[in-house]
Amino acid sequence: MQFEILKKDKEARRTILHLTHGDVETPVFMPVGTNGAVKMCPHECVKRAGSQIVLANAFHLYLRPGTDVLEKFGGLHKFASWNIPILTDSGGFQLFSLSKHVEIDDDGVNFRSPLDGSTHRFTPQKVMRIQQTIGSDIAMVLDECLAPGNDMKATEISLRRTTKWAREALEYHTRQDQALFGITQGGFFKETRIISTKEITSMPFDGFGIGGLSVGESFEKTIEMLDVIMPLMPENKPRYLMGVGDPVLMLEAIERGVDMMDCVLPTRLARHGAVFTSHGRLNIKSAAYALDDSPLDDECDCEVCRNYSKAYIHHLFKKKESTAMIFATYHNIYFLHKLMQKARSAIENGEFSEFKSDFLKKFKGD
Ligand SMILES: [Zn+2]
Known part of the structure; x- marks a missing residue:
């Protein structure tokens, strides 16, 4: 992936990402096609509406159709006939919000499928393998997404884990035609957000996601956290605010230097x-x-x-x-x-x- 900053207006940036399946100009909104299709919008309509890149979800695609099907077809682009860039979310958020009986340890997560109750284990390595099979243009690391309301101690434990997993993801990622983004976490405390942002952005990722925001906290809290995170973001890498699709918050985020958003x-x-x-x-x-x-x-x-x-x-x-x-x-x-x-x-x-x-x-x- 190549990344260029075309213009800056204070902190707001106009940039371009050169990805394997095409270029993406930012600020950009990325529609979500969890299972390989945007609901109620066939591919041609998605493109005609102006989409440059779509999202898919590693957690959902792993459960169905499964990596054996995706492998047989040579990845999601070929399986679903998408010819524009795809970004895959690792499924960290879905893992914690949709699964039953989630058990987390320092090396990974055990969970039961929301589809049929079968048991599975996700590790940073496995999530990299799934996304490399999917063949998305941008893959995301496995992270732990904390719900609002966790105390400082729980937040610290969680962010250490996310940092450890990010390091492992880098090690296991081998596809040269796929960019890999780290994800900063850190809950809703300034101190932990600063630690997570510094730790994650010190690693050689192609770009950085801002995770764990827009998960039920107030608008003011999201802005407060963005004001802590954004000045710590490296200038020369794309910044992706995950899970935001409200026009008001989108413009506030762009003003603070966010390049990419999805919801x-x-x-x-x-x-x-x-x-x-x-x-x-x-x-x-x-x-x-x-x-x-x-x-x-x-x-x-x-x-x-x-x-x-x-x-x-x-x-x-x-x-x-x-x-x-x-x-x-x-x-x-x-x-x-x-x-x-x-x-x-x-x-x-x-x-x-x-x-x-x-x-x-x-x-x-x-
Ligand atoms: Zn209209």
């Missing part, structure tokens, strides 16, 4: 009828839109907004037509890509803070 939120919200607009979020299922002939967002030029009214999409949701979810998903992904594209132009022109305050004023309605 299931925009696609999950869409399936429930919630869509982003330049004037904030609205739920199209509301009766208020039954006779509304305007598009989802009058400032959006996506194919859905150019062709269909709120009233029609409202009707499709009411009748539980899957096309309703497809339309809303396409629009939400497009909306975030457009937002990132505008952020890139604003950085290019040295106008990011004006762009951010103009967007937020309208989006928050104040």
